[in-house]
Amino acid sequence: MVRFLLLTILLVVVARLFWRLMDAVMAGARGVPGPGGQRREPVKLVRDPVCGTYVPPRSSLSLTSGGSTHYFCSEACRQKFRR
Ligand SMILES: [Zn+2]
Secondary structure, three states: OHHHHHHHHHHHHHHHHHHHHHHHHHHHHHOOOOOOOOOOOOOOOEEOOOOOOEEOHHHOEEEEEOOEEEEEOOHHHHHHHHO
16 A cells, blocks of 8 residues: 555656656747746857857847947947948
8 A cells, every 4th residue: 555655656756857848948949038047949050250259140230330230249349340
């Protein structure tokens, strides 16, 4: 009887872990941030024309000149490019 009880508890724990995992996988597939996890998606990187570093456009400094936008890894690179 005790054995059966333990087995049941074990099954419940495993099932819970499994569903939590499935939830995380599904959330990841939809692009929704999972519990405690950051949103992960392939980020298209752009090249800093000054130092050649690849930076994500969303979190980098930009400068629009001559109809095209350039992205920089830092303010120093942007300053250099302006000159
Ligand atoms: Zn740079």
